[in-house]
Amino acid sequence: MALQTFTAGQILTAAQVTALQANDYNQTVSAKVASYVLTAADKGTRITMSSASATTITVNTSLFTAGDSLRIQNIGAGACVVTAGTATVTSAGPLSIPQWGGGQLYFTSASAAVYFPDAVTASTSGLVCVKAETAFSGAATITADGIFTSSYTNYVLQIQANSASSADLTLQLRASGVTATATNYNQQKIQANTSTAGAARTTANSSATITTQGSSNVWSFNQTTIYQPQLAAVTGFQALTHWHNSGTYAQPIIEQWFGNHSLATAYDGFIITMGGGFTVTGTYAVYGYSKTV
Amino acid sequence: MNMKTNDNGIERDMTETEIEAYEIVKADLEKRAKERTKAEAAQATARQTVLTKLGLTADEAALLLD
Numbered sequence: 001m002a003l004q005t006f007t008a009g010q011i012l013t014a015a016q017v018t019a020l021q022a023n024d025y026n027q028t029v030s031a032k033v034a035s036y037v038l039t040a041a042d043k044g045t046r047i048t049m050s051s052a053s054a055t056t057i058t059v060n061t062s063l064f065t066a067g068d069s070l071r072i073q074n075i076g077a078g079a080c081v082v083t084a085g086t087a088t089v090t091s092a093g094p095l096s097i098p099q100w101g102g103g104q105l106y107f108t109s110a111s112a113a114v115y116f117p118d119a120v121t122a123s124t125s126g127l128v129c130v131k132a133e134t135a136f137s138g139a140a141t142i143t144a145d146g147i148f149t150s151s152y153t154n155y156v157l158q159i160q161a162n163s164a165s166s167a168d169l170t171l172q173l174r175a176s177g178v179t180a181t182a183t184n185y186n187q188q189k190i191q192a193n194t195s196t197a198g199a200a201r202t203t204a205n206s207s208a209t210i211t212t213q214g215s216s217n218v219w220s221f222n223q224t225t226i227y228q229p230q231l232a233a234v235t236g237f238q239a240l241t242h243w244h245n246s247g248t249y250a251q252p253i254i255e256q257w258f259g260n261h262s263l264a265t266a267y268d269g270f271i272i273t274m275g276g277g278f279t280v281t282g283t284y285a286v287y288g289y290s291k292t293v
Numbered sequence: 294m295n296m297k298t299n300d301n302g303i304e305r306d307m308t309e310t311e312i313e314a315y316e317i318v319k320a321d322l323e324k325r326a327k328e329r330t331k332a333e334a335a336q337a338t339a340r341q342t343v344l345t346k347l348g349l350t351a352d353e354a355a356l357l358l359d
Contacts, residue, residue, distance in 0.1 A: 275322035
């Protein structure tokens with residue numbers, strides 16, 4: 001029931017009381033299917049927007065007074081935007097209402113309103129950290145267990161490191177703390193060093209190279225995508241790395257290692273080993289790629 | 294000096310078993326590095342042989358490929 005103005009001596013009917021009560025327990029709905037400009041009669045009601053296309057609900061001045069409020073809900077697939085017409089609309093949250101979202105429009109004066117969006121479930125992040133950034137220092141090996149789960153199919157390992165001398169960093173998969181050491185790792189490399197490009201294939205290895213450490217104590221930067229390690233299927237690797245041949249960082253070199261671990265086995269972690277008998281210092285983190293939008 | 298590992302974020306000395314596993318990977322990496330160096334050297338030699346036959350420098354050959 002729209003807001004009523006009762007006068008002195010007027011007889012209040014049961015129907016009116018019931019209607020007013022209904023607005024508390026079953027709020028009056030004003031259903032819209034296209035963009036809409038609020039009117040004074042919308043005070044205290046609930047506006048629902050149902051449209052497959054984007055819509056707006058426009059707020060103008062001199063229709064409401066301080067303390068008035070109304071609810072806005074979007075039940076359509078198109079986003080509905082609470083839009084300032086001649087009135088101002090402020091909000092700490094978004095003014096765009098997604099499907100199944102809503103909130104309260106509260107007027108602080110005849111020309112100003114605040115939109116309070118209801119809490120909504122945040123969209124899933126594209127990358128979810130499954131192993132927080134971890135520092136290692138003077139380590140010959142680095143182990144991360146229990147990070148590959150059914151929550152994600154693909155993962156990315158970010159690692160930056162430096163070592164006392166040049167050698168490869170290599171990765172092996174692990175399951176329940178046991179390292180897969182058999183010669184099931186196969187790789188193809190492409191490399192660019194100044195104007196020279198190179199390529200090489202290396203197969204039936206007991207580990208997969210993910211990066212080369214350059215000169216002494218010079219940083220290298222690596223991102224390795226690990227495909228479906230937790231599935232009982234072949235695991236894919238794509239290691240993109242760049243390292244430096246001099247302490248001045250004036251000789252950057254880029255390498256990509258593509259490869260696989262050919263066993264159809266599920267793994268939950270990995271171990272990284274520094275070659276050459278050297279140790280390595282740096283940080284790493286692992287992220288899972290979201291499977292949903 | 295003891296070999297160190299970062300075990301799920303915890304720095305500690307390697308166990309004997311871990312050292313044995315590490316030595317296997319290390320040896321494999323050294324073998325692969327040697328093979329790679331050998332292959333790269335062979336490739337460089339082959340490239341130089343072709344350049345010599347053609348009477349070109351490496352820079353001149355690179356210009357032809359641009």
